[in-house]
Amino acid sequence: MSLPKAFDNDESYFKSAVEFLENYSWIYSEANTSCIKALDRMPKVFKDYFLSASNESLNTFPFVHVPLEDCPNELQDLRQQIAKMIPEAHTPTAPRKVPSKCSNQNRKIGRKKLHEIEQLAANIHEHCAKAETQLLVDLGSGLGYLSEALLQLNDNYLILGLEADEQRVISAQQRCEKLMPQKALNSISYRQEFVSADAQCRDRIEAHTSELAQSHGLSPELTTITMAIIGLHACADLSVSAMRLFLTMPQVRSLLIMPCCYHKLALREGIDDLVSSPFVNFPLSSALNKATANLAVCCFNRPFLRLACQETSSRWRKDSAAHAEHGHQMYWRALANAVSDDPDELVKVQPKSQQTTHDFNGLCLRYQLHSRLTAQLLSWRPSHETRFRQINERYSEGRGSHLAEALCCLQTSIQKLCENLLLYDRLCYLREAAAEQQLRVEVRYEQLFDEQVSPRCQVLIAKKL
Known part of the structure; x- marks a missing residue:
């Protein structure tokens, strides 16, 4: 991970990346099991595009350096911004021979x-x-x-x-x-x-x-x-x-x-405001800390870190049936969560359930409701069915499943930006800390592994001179 060519210095890169993430935080700020909130915030022009997009366009969208002619201006701008803020892809070093x-x-x-x-x-x-x-x-x-x-x-x-x-x-x-x-x-x-x-x-x-x-x-x-x-x-x-x-x-x-x-980074104690980063070791560098200093709401949270360590775009391409099935599962899992809408209730997938969910009865058979306090199994109630109908009306006729997969497409599009921001912050911190100690160091990332085999393919290499 490195400084993209479009930027002259660390500060300008971090500033642009943070502003982008602040503007599009709805893409990643909720866990996918609560993605109904993200779908509600998705702009209409985004929804209209993805509901009519071909499977070829859906597969191509996260590859932001590849032109995609059928996008509206708003999505073209999104892709161009992302392309500017991620380093150019590098071929991993040739596999080394190892003893048999x-x-x-x-x-x-x-x-x-x-x-x-x-x-x-x-x-x-x-x-x-x-x-x-x-x-x-x-x-x-x-x-x-x-x-x-x-x-x-x-x-x-x-x-x-x-x-x-x-x-x-x-x-x-x-x-x-x-x-x-x-x-x-x-x-x-x-x-x-x-x-x-x-x-x-x-x-x-x-x-x-x-x-x-x-x-x-x-x-x-x-x-x-x-x-x-x-x-x-x-x-x-x-x-x-x-x-x-x-x-x-x-x-x-x-x-x-x-x-x-990255999603397992330790949380800081005693942080209850929305401005400060909740993590002990992120951000680390003075450059990124400076870029986030004036945010009204911190754009770094656990889902951001989880997205940074998800699979890269190299595994995104699928046939239409696979995309449809993934979107269906994601939407209905999130719908079950949204129907509950009680912090004391926990939704779990019914063990070994093969139930296909298309209505409220199917949802009740597919998902169990438990008390967070006692772990006791709870029953779905009429109030849940009412809420189910209210939400599902907005996403009827398969729109919810399509848009859930569209959200995954958008997340895949910014995954490398999130990971580069986090890893480049560490590289900058290492340089800053070495300079403070008057140490001469050489530090870089090297893509050592094939992304198709190992999504976390970046190795941090540093040496004292």
Whole structure:
């Protein structure tokens, strides 16, 4: 992710992006299970277009750099604004060759995860060879797949795997003992650790790495050891902690992580206004914070982050039947939520229900109503049926299903803008923080994976100069 070519500086880009998101916040500000509110706010010209658009136009719409002649001016303007604010697509780096032993060892892993493990491991290995890195700190190491793949590439690496889940630490150790050669058992150390960037966590990491280095005859003085922080699926705030550890640990010379799960970012405590961002670690950069300073209502919320980590437009194209079915399911799920309209009630899909919903009776059979307070099963009431009729009259004859899919089309159109804004904010923050500490760093994102296989395909790469 990077600064789009249409902009000269970070501030102007963030300002334009924030203004756009503020104007079109109705596209993403509600969860899709509550999308009736978004459909109510959708401009009439948008509704008229999507209700008559061909499946070919629907499939093409999110590819905003591709001309679409049948759009009204309002939608042409929307697409042009989006195209201006997202970086040009780049072909991912050519897949790297990996040892066949590595693939065979992980043959039970899904295609997506195996692709990510192999390609990220090969990328890390290339960078570490150039930097003469000796010790790797694998954040969120899970079951140890990335660490194992790296040792297949270079059995001289020392790797400290840090994982918050105790059971995964145990499983990683057992897996290593079962599958890896004896030398690897001494080269990998898995520890349970909830990683943060505070001084106490940093001290524990330094103690673990010093112990691992000393056990291999290296000096326990970490200033003599070149280290890298790595991470496959550095979820939510873990990516930010990794960036801060990179900045504050002198012996760490490189950072290679794959951010994901943005929607799990931690919330700030005591924030009850509509102006401030509710998240601890977003926005991070002074440039984006400046761009949002004068907003009447903050345009960043949980659905925004969820959209940023949804599938990209590369998987949008479908036949008309698939679009129709998805729109139908989304509309009726949201309609059930809207019919309830009680914060103390919770709508759930009936377990194993194959009921096709076309009327209120079908909705009652398809969806269950529960009390949020007691989890007790509740009955649908006549007042719900009245509300159902009021809402469904606005979206009768399949209009609701069509417009629900149109909303998904609009969300897909801005997905890359949302993700680029979030990831570029982190890149700007890393540069700003490094400058404050008088560190010279080189930082960029590299599209390492095929979007068709792995939607989260951006790897943050930083090195100290």
